[in-house]
Amino acid sequence: MIEDLILAKYNYWIYVTLMMIGFYAVIAKNNLVKKVIGLNIFSTAIFLFYISIGDVIGGTEPIYIHGEDVVYVNPIPHVLILTGIVVSVSITAVALALIIKIYEEFGTIEEDQILELQS
């Protein structure tokens, strides 16, 4: 029972745990850079989830070879996640650029201090 729930589905547990760690950082951290790190953990967890669902037990890399009849892992989630990573990187770039600007304007990247400055 427990094995079914926990061990057999360990990939989901890992992704959920990671996601929650990221989510916690986004909500609770005061430092904007830490928030962005949290966001990254959050999306990486989802990427891991995608990759894990594409796996097939006993499957090999999805390269088509003539005459051989083998089981491949599903390549589509991997491809999707390549796109996802690009998106995530872009977002991180924009976020970091924003943080630099914020630091220039406010002199701090702590959210509570910025809120005070905003009045």
Place this chain on the structure above:
Amino acid sequence: MIFDNAPALVVIFPLIAAVAVPFIGYYNKRLIPYFVTLITFCSLIFSISNLRTVMQTGSISYTMGGWEPPFGIEYAIDYLNGFVSIVVIFIIFIVSIYAKKSVEQELPGRTINFYTVFLLLTAGLQGLIVTGDLFNIYVFLEISSIAAYALISVGKSRDALMASMNYLIIGTVSASFILLGIGYLYMVTGTLNMADLADRLPLAFDERPKVVLAAFAFFLVGFSIKVGLFPLHTWMPDAYSLAPSAVSAMLASTFTKVAAYVMIRVMFTIFKPDFIISTVHAHTILAWLAAIAIIAGSVLAIAQTDFKRMLAYSSVSQIGYIILGVALMNQIAMTGGIIHIMNHGIMKAALFMVAGAIIYKTGIRNINDFKGLGKTMPYTSAAFTLVALSMIGIPPTVGFVSKWYLALGAIEAGMWVFVGVIMLSSLLNIVYFWRVFENMYFYRAEGGKVDEVPLSMLLPILILAALTFLLGVLALYPLKEIMAPMVQIILPG
């Protein structure tokens, strides 16, 4: 010939143009605004051609690179997204005319950057609308979101940076939710094509109901954030009120509307009305949330003294109308909700343009300082009056058309309380718009020489204001020819 590829061109045209802007800027900076206007105009033509094709020959399925769906990426256009596409690109076209002077003043020296991102946003929004592939929705959502974050952050005040940052964090979380929802659906169906998904979903639901329900919940929350549905609207007031004028006008009138469209698409094309009504009862929750949004948005709008902020809160309330129309689950209300996508887009674009015009000329944002504007900016004020009356719902403007259908739909659904909500919100609309009228027209102010904004800013305002009236009077044609078949497809009954 070129129109055969119109479904792809509405996306690719602005995308390539976005890349071309820096090169043109290198050659001659002053050409850029005209170039952008031209590009958006061409996209508008393509969009119209798409809808015409849909009306003549039925839904379009355009395959990318010759890969047949469900394996390749498909652009699928029917009445719904054909219509939304025209609305969105039309507003962007109008905004692009308006943006020229406004950007010159607010973002001097950054024309190239602004227009590049502007076109990226356009491409992202159009992609979101025309695509028939679920993962593509995520990608385009993020393309347009990133563009939006960038555009908001260049607002004049330094607070705009924080507004953009907050929006970025909330927006990314919501996009991640959507991505997760897509993953769940892919897990149980093995497909990403929306039409194919819709076919396979009932079987998948029988086998693994919990996964499908979880996916639905993720979509609902994710899109609610993107739409700005109360109480997930918190990013909206800051973002809209602190962005540059042209950006406010564009985002407020297109982005949330497109998100609402995608929400409708996912709820009704993929999950189907039956699933929503009998399995998850999401419509009840959504309808109540929408009702709360309508009232809360209006009340919060009353509390504002900053004109743009007031408009932003008004948007929160108007989004409620759209969602309410969708969530009442009958054809009349659905018509009201979807036509409100167009109506509110036009009205809000016009209102934010008015706000921008006032800031352009006088730098005033506080409503209490609007005294005497009726004399110094007569045309802008007159346009504002017309649009605000439409927001209140005075016939024969477009605002009345939406309210009429929503009220009828609420009666049809037997939900009288929502009729009350619509009535109350009209009253609240009067309260917050009337303050502006009073200040514009009815306090004797010294000076009073006419000092209007340049024609390229005034004309877009006037066109949109005229449209609020004309589209109201001539509402029958779109209702009969476009809305009726569209609603029949989304919500057969």
Place this chain on the structure above:
Amino acid sequence: METIITIKPLLAVLIPLICAVMIIFSSKHPNIRDGWSVAAGAVLFLTVLSMLPDILAGSVIQFTVIEMLPNLPIKFKVDAFGELFALTSSFLWIFTTFYSIGYMRSLKEHAQTRYFFCFAIAIVGAIGIAFSANLFTLFLFYEVLTVSTYPLVIHNETPEAMSGGRKYLLYLMTAGIFLFFSVAAVYYYTGTTDFAFNGILDGHGIPVVMLKILFITFMIGSAKAAFMPLHSWLPSAMVAPTPVSALLHAVAVVKAGVFTATRVILYVFGVDLMGETGIGLMMAYFVCFTIIVASIYALTHDNLKKRLAYSTVSQLSYIVLGVSMLTPDGITGGMLHIPYHAFMKITLFMCAGAIIVTAKMENISEMNGIGRKMPITMLAFTVGALGMVGVPPVAGFVSKWFLLLGSVEMNQLPILLVLLASAMLNVGYFFPVIYVAFFKKPEKELNFGEASPFLLVPLTLTAIISLILGIWPDAPYLFLELVNVAVQNVTTGGI
């Protein structure tokens, strides 16, 4: 019944609209600007008048402008009742225009262009309401009337005017919202909003409770008629310049409310349904309350315009009382009171305005002996006041006579008593004014004379017309003949 299709009703609405546009364009030349109002008034009246013979012959005139939403056209239909209202307001517009010109110029008021512009738009609203063929069109012009009269109410832009204006707007816009709901509900149940002579709600299987709720929302919707719990906008609106009070708050706006209420009672619910469900009787007693209480309120006010305003509140309910009696005589009395009250009350208001402009007095207690300095004005006032009480041979007698007949016809003694008591109260609040003006000695030297001819001529004329209407009510082409056609339409279902 013959239906004539001509563009005349649309023209009637367009004439003041074009006039309004022209006023804006000629804002730099006061004489030309005011000339537009006069010319439009004359042309409008002739246009409305030209429809009268056909209406009296029993035809209706119809014109569809555009179908805005499915089965929801903007459409005009002129029947006897609409013609009655249109005739009254267009005719009195001419007088008020002259009076306005005199009033505004002698007080050197600011923003005169805005004033005349909004006035013309208000007339668009009034004529539109009169000629609308369905609830939707009526609702449209109802809102036009609300929005366009707001700038007139707050014309002075003093804090007092602004707060009065807000109250005005809040009440009437709320009314508009309720009307919107009612129209939507009627459309939902019946699939149409076109008025019919025997009502449109009958035979759709609507539960009685729903009908009653709908009736109540309709009556809240016609708050322009100033029924008692919803009346307080009218006294507040008295901060407006007097010509506005005269035309709009004695004729156009309040009569639009009464007109709407009547349309709803007779042409949406219909005589039969009102009788069967007992809503008619309920309404009759409800407005009796307004008649009495408003008269008592009037007694307590020293400000002449406020007193007139409360008198209006009370008199408007006469009209609705007559209509909700649902008997031929009652309806005749009620409908007849629309023009009759209009002529008398506009006379009274113009007198009040003339006193304000010439003698700078607003309170009755200050007016000692002004009758000696302004004899014609106060004589006209006396005629109007007598009419309000119902003394023959002034017009008010005729309509009240029909109302009394109606109450006898329906065997309701309490209503008869209410009518009599109200007449006594009218005596109570009008005669002190006359007494003070003519018989009290002035406290100090009064150094003014009669008002300027611009003010004097219109008010004299309306007083004389009030007399003529009372002496010779059944003259051809006058209101009684029109009302008879309307009553016949309603009671026979238009056959």
